[in-house]
Amino acid sequence: MNLVDAKLDEMRSAARAARARYRGGLVEPTAGVAPGATQANMISLPRDWAYDFLLYAQRNPKSCPVLDVTDAGSRSTVLAEGADVARDIPLYRIWRDGKLAEEVTDAGAAFEEAGDLVSFLIGCSFTFETPLQEAGIEVRHIADGSNVPMYLTNRACRPAGRLTGQLVVSMRPIPAARVADAATITGRFPAVHGSPVHVGDPASLGIRDLARPDFGDAVRIEPGEIPVFWACGVTPQAAVMASRVPFAVTHAPGHMFVTDVPDAAYHV
Numbered sequence: 001m002n003l004v005d006a007k008l009d010e011m012r013s014a015a016r017a018a019r020a021r022y023r024g025g026l027v028e029p030t031a032g033v034a035p036g037a038t039q040a041n042m043i044s045l046p047r048d049w050a051y052d053f054l055l056y057a058q059r060n061p062k063s064c065p066v067l068d069v070t071d072a073g074s075r076s077t078v079l080a081e082g083a084d085v086a087r088d089i090p091l092y093r094i095w096r097d098g099k100l101a102e103e104v105t106d107a108g109a110a111f112e113e114a115g116d117l118v119s120f121l122i123g124c125s126f127t128f129e130t131p132l133q134e135a136g137i138e139v140r141h142i143a144d145g146s147n148v149p150m151y152l153t154n155r156a157c158r159p160a161g162r163l164t165g166q167l168v169v170s171m172r173p174i175p176a177a178r179v180a181d182a183a184t185i186t187g188r189f190p191a192v193h194g195s196p197v198h199v200g201d202p203a204s205l206g207i208r209d210l211a212r213p214d215f216g217d218a219v220r221i222e223p224g225e226i227p228v229f230w231a232c233g234v235t236p237q238a239a240v241m242a243s244r245v246p247f248a249v250t251h252a253p254g255h256m257f258v259t260d261v262p263d264a265a266y267h268v
Contacts, residue, residue, distance in 0.1 A: 011036040011262060018258045019080065019088040025105050027090045029147040029216075029254040031139070035130045036263055038192065039256040040067055040121040041233030042085060043240070044111070044249040047072045050118035052161030056239060057120065059158040063167055063235035065123035065191050067259075072116040079259035085119050086111045091252035093237070098244030103252055110249050117249065122233045123192035124256050125170055127263050131185050137178050140219045147254035148172070149213035150232050154206030155197075157235065165239035168215070168232040169197060169205065173225040182228060191266040198229040205229065215253035 014034035030039055045053055050072070057064035068077050075086045086092075092107040093100055104110070111117050126148075129139045141148045148170050155167040174182045179199060187195035202210055210227060211218045215234055221227065234253045239245075251257065 007036070008262060012260045015080065015258045015260050019083055022090040022105075023084070023087045027105060027255070030090065030256040030258060031126050031129065031148055031254065032142040034258050038067070038079070038259045038261040038263055038266060039124040039126040040079065040259055041124050041236070042089060042119055042121055042251045042257050043236040044085070044117040044119040045245065046114055046247055047116040047118055049162070049245060052163050053120060053236070056157070056160035056163045056236075057122070059160050060235070062193065062197065063157065063231040063233070065193065066120055067123055067191065068121040070119040072118050075111060075119070077119070077121055079121060079261050080257075081260065083257075085121070085257060086249075089251050089255055089257050091255040093250045093252050095240050095245060095248040095250065097246055098241050107249050114247055120236075121257060121259075122236065123266070124233050125186070125193045125230045126256060127192040127266065128186045128189040130263055131189075132182060135181060135185055137174065137182055137185075140173050141217065144219060146219060147216040149210070149218055150215035150234050150253055151202070151205065151207045151229075152214045152238055157239065163239045163243045163245075165235065165242040167197070168234040168238050169229040170216075170232040171210065171213075171227050171229050173219065173221040174228045176224055176226050179226055179228060186230065188268055189263070189266050190268060193231045193233070196228050197231050200226055202227055202229075
């Protein structure tokens with residue numbers, strides 16, 4: 001076995017081990033887990049809403065880059081052999097009529113209740129954090145052991161069918177001298193949100209206070225650092241709320257599905 005294959009085996013073993021821990025009930029944000037493994041956001045909707053969301057994702061590819069779509073009622077994905085999308089994420093959210101009803105560590109009962117859920121696995125910016133770190137750019141929420149801060153913006157997504165909503169972004173403080181490098185590195189991963197959507201003044205996005213994220217945890221911003229914002233896979237949850245979707249299952253923000261696919265598969 002050559003060095004590349006050995007590293008792939010090590011990465012996939014770490015991904016499988018992470019999913020097993022989450023199936024066993026461990027709850028933790030997944031940033032930094034199984035480095036080198038692509039992570040994915042998830043939203044599962046009744047078959048009747050699946051086309052609307054597929055169209056919504058197609059019209060808003062920066063925030064909703066689709067990596068896989070399951071058959072109705074299926075809980076398996078080609079992104080991770082043997083995985084169960086209803087059990088292998090650390091924390092799920094159950095939505096009813098556009099409102100958060102509960103958070104659970106096992107969504108199996110919700111999948112059985114609906115019967116025909118179609119699951120969309122959407123690219124996650126956690127995927128490009130390993131390349132940022134390898135380039136010597138600190139990822140603050142990983143360094144501090146917290147969840148990434150996420151914010152609801154004033155930017156409207158393009159509607160589709162019954163779905164409408166605002167863009168959600170994640171933020172990472174980047175030293176001013178490394179912002180261009182961060183943009184270049186992440187821009188090579190368009191399937192997992194790609195380059196930033198905004199650099200600098202959060203007020204331009206309608207964000208009043210970086211210390212009060214809508215999802216996740218606030219992070220410290222050191223002197224000389226600039227807030228940099230990327231489109232976020234929590235955007236579908238904003239659409240669920242704004243559109244009052246009758247029933248949906250999603251990941252909890254920052255708690256992703258860890259796949260067996262290497263980051264390099266989405267590098268262009």
